[in-house]
Amino acid sequence: MAGPSPILVLTTGGTIDKQYFDALSEYQIRESTVARLLEIARVTHPFRTRELMRKDSLELTDEDRQMIRQAVADAEESRIVITHGTDTMAQTAQDLSGIEGKTIVLTGALAPARFIESDAAFNVGMAFACCQAAQPGIYITMNGSVFDGLHVAKDRERGSFVTTTD
Amino acid sequence: MAGPSPILVLTTGGTIDKQYFDALSEYQIRESTVARLLEIARVTHPFRTRELMRKDSLELTDEDRQMIRQAVADAEESRIVITHGTDTMAQTAQDLSGIEGKTIVLTGALAPARFIESDAAFNVGMAFACCQAAQPGIYITMNGSVFDGLHVAKDRERGSFVTTTD
Amino acid sequence: MAGPSPILVLTTGGTIDKQYFDALSEYQIRESTVARLLEIARVTHPFRTRELMRKDSLELTDEDRQMIRQAVADAEESRIVITHGTDTMAQTAQDLSGIEGKTIVLTGALAPARFIESDAAFNVGMAFACCQAAQPGIYITMNGSVFDGLHVAKDRERGSFVTTTD
Amino acid sequence: MAGPSPILVLTTGGTIDKQYFDALSEYQIRESTVARLLEIARVTHPFRTRELMRKDSLELTDEDRQMIRQAVADAEESRIVITHGTDTMAQTAQDLSGIEGKTIVLTGALAPARFIESDAAFNVGMAFACCQAAQPGIYITMNGSVFDGLHVAKDRERGSFVTTTD
Numbered sequence: 001m002a003g004p005s006p007i008l009v010l011t012t013g014g015t016i017d018k019q020y021f022d023a024l025s026e027y028q029i030r031e032s033t034v035a036r037l038l039e040i041a042r043v044t045h046p047f048r049t050r051e052l053m054r055k056d057s058l059e060l061t062d063e064d065r066q067m068i069r070q071a072v073a074d075a076e077e078s079r080i081v082i083t084h085g086t087d088t089m090a091q092t093a094q095d096l097s098g099i100e101g102k103t104i105v106l107t108g109a110l111a112p113a114r115f116i117e118s119d120a121a122f123n124v125g126m127a128f129a130c131c132q133a134a135q136p137g138i139y140i141t142m143n144g145s146v147f148d149g150l151h152v153a154k155d156r157e158r159g160s161f162v163t164t165t166d
Numbered sequence: 167m168a169g170p171s172p173i174l175v176l177t178t179g180g181t182i183d184k185q186y187f188d189a190l191s192e193y194q195i196r197e198s199t200v201a202r203l204l205e206i207a208r209v210t211h212p213f214r215t216r217e218l219m220r221k222d223s224l225e226l227t228d229e230d231r232q233m234i235r236q237a238v239a240d241a242e243e244s245r246i247v248i249t250h251g252t253d254t255m256a257q258t259a260q261d262l263s264g265i266e267g268k269t270i271v272l273t274g275a276l277a278p279a280r281f282i283e284s285d286a287a288f289n290v291g292m293a294f295a296c297c298q299a300a301q302p303g304i305y306i307t308m309n310g311s312v313f314d315g316l317h318v319a320k321d322r323e324r325g326s327f328v329t330t331t332d
Numbered sequence: 333m334a335g336p337s338p339i340l341v342l343t344t345g346g347t348i349d350k351q352y353f354d355a356l357s358e359y360q361i362r363e364s365t366v367a368r369l370l371e372i373a374r375v376t377h378p379f380r381t382r383e384l385m386r387k388d389s390l391e392l393t394d395e396d397r398q399m400i401r402q403a404v405a406d407a408e409e410s411r412i413v414i415t416h417g418t419d420t421m422a423q424t425a426q427d428l429s430g431i432e433g434k435t436i437v438l439t440g441a442l443a444p445a446r447f448i449e450s451d452a453a454f455n456v457g458m459a460f461a462c463c464q465a466a467q468p469g470i471y472i473t474m475n476g477s478v479f480d481g482l483h484v485a486k487d488r489e490r491g492s493f494v495t496t497t498d
Numbered sequence: 499m500a501g502p503s504p505i506l507v508l509t510t511g512g513t514i515d516k517q518y519f520d521a522l523s524e525y526q527i528r529e530s531t532v533a534r535l536l537e538i539a540r541v542t543h544p545f546r547t548r549e550l551m552r553k554d555s556l557e558l559t560d561e562d563r564q565m566i567r568q569a570v571a572d573a574e575e576s577r578i579v580i581t582h583g584t585d586t587m588a589q590t591a592q593d594l595s596g597i598e599g600k601t602i603v604l605t606g607a608l609a610p611a612r613f614i615e616s617d618a619a620f621n622v623g624m625a626f627a628c629c630q631a632a633q634p635g636i637y638i639t640m641n642g643s644v645f646d647g648l649h650v651a652k653d654r655e656r657g658s659f660v661t662t663t664d
Contacts, residue, residue: 004329007310020350020443041288042276043310044326110208111352114447116614122207125291125307132312134299141291144173144209146298160210163170184518186609277518281612282448336661339642373620374608375642376658442540454539457623457639464644466631473623476505476541478630492542495502 006046007131008077009034012068013055014085016109016120029054033113034083037121045128048077057085057092057108065095073099079131080104083124086142086154086161093138093149105130105139106149110159119143172212173297174243175200178234179221180251182275182286195220199279200249203287211294214243223251223258223274231261239265245297246270249290252308252320252327259304259315271296271305272315276325285309338378339463340409341366344400345387346417348441348452361386365445366415369453377460380409389417389424389440397427405431411463412436415456418474418486418493425470425481437462437471438481442491451475504544505629506575507532510566511553512583514607514618527552531611532581535619543626546575555583555590555606563593571597577629578602581622584640584652584659591636591647603628603637604647608657617641 011017011032019030035049052071053064072080078101084092086108093106107127113120119142126141138149142161155162177183177198185196201215218237219230238246244267250258252274259272273293279286285308292307304315308327321328343349343364351362367381384403385396404412410433416424418440425438439459445452451474458473470481474493487494509515509530517528533547550569551562570578576599582590584606591604605625611618617640624639636647640659653660 015352018352020347020447037288038310040283041285041310042326043288044324045310047310114449115352116446116448117206119207121287122203122209122291122294125288126295128288128310129292129295129307129312130299133296133305139299141295144204144207144211144213144294146295158210160208181518186513186516186613280614281518282614283612369620370642372615373617373642374658375620376656377642379642449538451539453619454535454541454623454626457620458627460620460642461624461627461639461644462631465628465637471631473627476536476539476543476545476626478627492540 004046005079005132006048006077007079007081007128008075009047009049009081009083010068010071011049011051011083012053012057012060012064012085014057014083014108015111016083016113016123017054018112019114029056032083033120034124037113037124041121041125043128055085057088060085060088060092065092068092069096069099072096072102072104075102078102078136081124081127081131082106084108086110089140089142090149090153090161093140093152096138097150101136103131103134103136103139104149105134105141107141170212171245171298172214172243173245173247173294174241175213175215175247175249176234176237177215177217177249178219178223178226178230178251180223180249180274181277182249182279182289183220184278185280195222198249199286200290203279203290207287207291209294221251223254226251226254226258231258234258235262235265238262238268238270241268244268244302247290247293247297248272250274252276255306255308256315256319256327259306259318262304263316267302269297269300269302269305270315271300271307273307336378337411337464338380338409339411339413339460340407341379341381341413341415342400342403343381343383343415344385344389344392344396344417346389346415346440347443348415348445348455349386350444351446361388364415365452366456369445369456373453373457375460387417389420392417392420392424397424400424401428401431404428404434404436407434410434410468413456413459413463414438416440418442421472421474422481422485422493425472425484428470429482433468435463435466435468435471436481437466437473439473502544503577503630504546504575505577505579505626506573507545507547507579507581508566508569509547509549509581510551510555510558510562510583512555512581512606513609514581514611515552516610517612527554530581531618532622535611535622539619539623541626553583555586558583558586558590563590566590567594567597570594570600570602573600576600576634579622579625579629580604582606584608587638587640588647588651588659591638591650594636595648599634601629601632601634601637602647603632603639605639
């Protein structure tokens, strides 16, 4: 645990950033709500945010994942939070394996942050704490648990993340 | 990090649980909002909650702190979250020192959880992750930081927590 | 104006009742949020709610509009609020013309009621007041205005309702 | 009913504008939330707001009520909304009697607008519609009802407004 060690927040899209547009009668992923969420949480811990893309995680390509990996590897910060759609969050975690010396935490939300009842603030809070308190490695913080990022999957039927054994 | 290790949430009151009562034109600390907050966060991680008291932390007595310490020491769980008023949170953390083998995290809020703009969900999310990811010891999660619970103070003028050096 | 004259609230769907479903990565119209909204507004005025359908207003058929008209005509109450999608709200208002002795107010929302920033509560509040304070007739309450329901249209580009002259 | 007739919103304080201050561990009435509330409601109807005072309504003096009356009488607008604390709202309504040709609506909230669960948006929506739809006179819009402002009282035990017969 090191109080003043700065955090890099990479945003990639996902449900957490979905906004509703009446003119289109549809939802779209928009500018990330993370900065606003950290303001409401009265965060004084040093951090910076960087938007990598605005995509539903089912639409992420190999090139997108390569870009995420590069952004993590190149970062001066050793504590990284990545906001991400939930459907392929575990796959992106896998693709980040092998980066040494960094504590990398992926998180997102099952309900958009703009909803009154959203898991977004709780989940990003978990990610902020996990990247400060955990050993270097890859983690996912969802549904109240800190998961090993290499042994976790989204159970679509239950709508929650679960530990995998292999 | 151990996914299925259950968490005990002890509630003691504080700003996080303040509710407004029109009939009295005043605010009072009421039944904790933590259970509702964990439901909105879609927490599937095993936990139980126990209400110890409903007090402004400036009103906590030595007996109250002894009761908190006893509840932590007696708990079967090794991962403990305590919601607490912010004014004397650091003092209670000090009084918990010397309990072996447990990861104890105190948190609270600078704005009531019932407000649209509250740090409550983010802070409790931090505490949930910290008690899973950190080594045994005492921590405070406020303002986006995981603080060493024995070297932290609330800076009243700035309205935020800061690390202390001694 | 007659304080205790009861209000009938008919719900037909629309954006106001859209909920997000992660499993489907899409929004659907669900059970109406109106009852919950009236509870939060601490409404003690007598009312009852009746769900007629759960449809996007672009999907309403002639049969649906006939059913709405019948529900209004058959109602014991002389004060009627109808929640409705915005895209064809003006058309349904037209189809209600000719019903005598009732004050009928259509309203809805441009952002779902489940959003932190929604016009739903304000708009339904307008409808509740309009059906008590206005002369019998057909009205639409949107964007802060009480519109004559027979001379109003949704301006899609501006995303708001405007008075029409013919 | 006249769509484009502008509305004057006078703010005087009350629970609706109460904000919580951690540094003081108390609530205070602050800059009015009405402008923000009208923005979220996507109001395009012409209006202007004017802050008269920031007081708990139990603290309003005869001079304060004289100032409110003067602001109403002097206004170019014939449609007036006044946000006000609930405890003496009926008394202020009485003091406004005798102003000709204006539709004056007092409203407020039993829970602060900054709360997730507040009646503020609904009540101000009612006031906006009432001042457009009702005949000139004095009204109070609370608890889902449009009350005759000269025959209404707050029932403190029930925490709601009721019609009075004399």
